[in-house]
Amino acid sequence: MRGGQVYEPDRIRAERSVRTSRVPTRPAPAPRPIIVDASAALAGLGLGAVLAAVILGESRGSLAAPGGLISAAGRLAGFTGTYLMLIMVVLIARLPWLESSVGQDRLVRWHRQLAPWAIGLITAHVVLITVGYARASNTGVPRELWVLLTSYRDMLAATVGFGLLIMAGISSYRHVRRRLQYETWWVIHLYLYLGLAMAFGHQIFTGIPFIGHPLVRALWIVIWAATAGMVVVFRVAQPVWRSLRHRLQVVEVRQEAPGVVSVVCRGRHLDRLAVSGGQFFHWHFLTRGMWWQGHPYSMSALPRPPYIRVTIKGLGDQSRAAATLRPGTWVAIEGPYGTFTDHARLREGVALFAAGVGITPVRALLEDLPAGVDVVVVVRASTPADLVHRDEVATLVRQRRGRLQEIVGSRHKVRLNARTVRSLVPDIAYRDVYICGPEGFSAEIAAAARHLGTDAEQIHTETFGF
Ligand SMILES: Cc1cc2nc3c(=O)[nH]c(=O)nc-3n(C[C@H](O)[C@H](O)[C@H](O)COP(=O)(O)OP(=O)(O)OC[C@H]3O[C@@H](n4cnc5c(N)ncnc54)[C@H](O)[C@@H]3O)c2cc1C
Structure with a gap:
């Protein structure tokens, strides 16, 4: 079905028609669960090696000394916490093989789930080492803290790094996060990389497990270097390279519905961009106020x-500013990301549910599904005017001889519970169910589908929230 309906305006369509009448884009690579399993095994092995190195680095004498056990526990907590921190960085380093198999939303969820453990262990390290050393030198904790800060190499930098870590942790706590602008939270998180780097020196120069063990030190350096390398390659170099290669420029911004605009960009070599319908990019519109922020937006059609x-949809300052973009604006992209694609499909039939601007990945996925797939599309909006890309969706569904259901009305009046879902898609248990919309909508449809006998692995959601 690639090569379905043309979405460009007349001016562009006329120009395009003399170039090509098909869509020569490449699908994104299929997920490779074996690589995910291998990565998980490698991470587990690394953790085992770190724990073993720290435990073997302790001597009976040092453990028996005053404060020895407490300090040893502190070292174990510090190295384990730091290792978990590095895993957290890897999870959000946008590694293509993890992104395409696991999906960014799940990787971010794992990153968040690890965070309290990593921060807790590193905090325990600070407390236990200070108390343990104070016992060893028979001084008070404040005095020992001062000694540690002033006489140990790189300890001051590590303390600043610890402060940045705590700041990032607090800013990500749900109640605080909700009160912060996304950009503020993002900048605080960027400082975390600096914080991590600042803590590296004190580990290398004062870490007991490294004393007399150059191999252990080399292993630790390799783990750090590999993590930093992945961040530099996949979060910086690859997006820069991809943006330079495709050189996207805005050619048109047009209104689709109240508060919703389409931004059409023109670029080079888009035929070589491996991307599937349903995926998204982080978009940096290179204008004065917007260049430094990447916002995730799904393609609303396959590239042409x-x-x-x-x-x-204009929800905040940046998304609203999309309506003001001028033709000629340069655009940088990071991606593609996401697993809301045909690769996830297990059945021959699909039910696609979209609410509001959630139609964007669904519209692109609809275009990308193989021709034989039996399609039911359910679109929800408050008013007919809010049915974004209504005609395009209708045409694509008609071309496939599928079924389109438009549910229009306030969400308080028109509820999509199990009864309604069954009346719309009676054979939902035998289909893959793709859902994109606000969290409440997705949860409601997923619960209804489960209730009606759909297996959990047949349900695929894309959430626009953060
Ligand atoms: C995978 C994905 C695909 C998306 N696709 C589309 C799409 O096709 N069309 C569309 O209109 N919207 C889409 N969104 C939502 C869109 O990214 C946000 O509406 C936009 O980033 C809001 O930014 P803002 O500065 O205008 O608003 P803000 O007021 O800063 O934020 C509004 C909401 O968006 C969240 N948000 C802001 N920036 C980001 C970010 N960089 N990453 C994640 N969440 C963020 C905030 O936490 C908040 O919940 C998508 C989101 C995700 C996660």
Whole structure:
């Protein structure tokens, strides 16, 4: 079905029609669960090696000395916490093989679940080492803290790093996070990389497990270097390279619905961009106020080389500013990411549910599903005017001889509970169910599908929230 409906405006369509009449884009690589399993095994082995190195680095004498056990526990907590911190960095380093198999939302969830453990262990390290050393030198904790800060190499930098870690932890705590602007939270998180780097020196120069064990020190350096390398390659170099290669520029911004605009960009070599319908990029519109922020937006159609399109609902300052973008604006992209694609499909039939601007990945996925797939599409909006890309969706469904259900009305009046879902898609248990919309909508449809006998692995959601 790749090569379905053309979405460009007449001016662009006329220009495009003389270039090509098909869509020569490449699908994103299929997920490779074996690589995920291998990565998990490697991470587990690394943790085992770190624990073993720290435990074997302790001597009977040092453990028996005053404060020895407490300090040893502190070292174990410090190295384990730091290792978990590095795993957290890897999880959000946008590694393509993890992104395409696990999905960014799940990777971010794992990152968040690890965070309290990593921060807790590193905090325990600070407390236990200070108390243990104070016992060893028979001084008070405040005095020992001062000694540690002033006489141990790189300890001051590590303390600043610890402060940045705590700041990032607090800013991510749900109640605080909700009160912060996304950008503020993001900048605080960027400082975390600095904090981590600042803590590295004190580990290398004062870490007991490294004394007399150059191999252990080398292993630790390799773990750090590999983590930093992945961040530099996949979060910086690859997006820069991809953006330079495709050189996207806005060619048109047009209104689709109240508060919703499509941004059509033109670029080079889009036929070589491996991307599947349902995926998203982080978009940096290179204008004065927007260049430094990447916002995730799903493609609202498959690329039509040399064009690619996103459709954006103005919810905050940056998404609203999309309506003011001028033709000629340069655009940098990171991605593609996401597993809301045909690769996830297990059955021959699908039910696609979309609410509001959640239609964007669904519209692109609809275009990307193989021709034989039996399709039911359910679109929800408050008013008919809010049915974004209504005609395009209708045409694509008609081309596939599928079924389209539009549910229009306030969400308080029109509820999508199990009874309604059964009346819309009676055979939902035999289909893959793709859902994109607000969290409440996704949860409601997923619960209804489960209630009606759909297996959990047949349900795929894309959440626009953060
Ligand atoms: C995978 C994915 C795909 C998306 N696709 C689309 C799409 O096709 N069309 C569309 O209109 N919207 C889409 N969104 C939502 C869109 O990213 C946000 O509406 C936009 O980033 C809001 O930014 P803002 O500065 O205008 O608003 P803010 O007021 O800063 O934020 C509004 C909401 O968006 C969240 N948000 C802001 N920036 C980001 C970010 N960089 N990453 C994650 N969440 C963020 C905030 O936490 C908040 O919940 C998608 C989101 C995700 C996660």
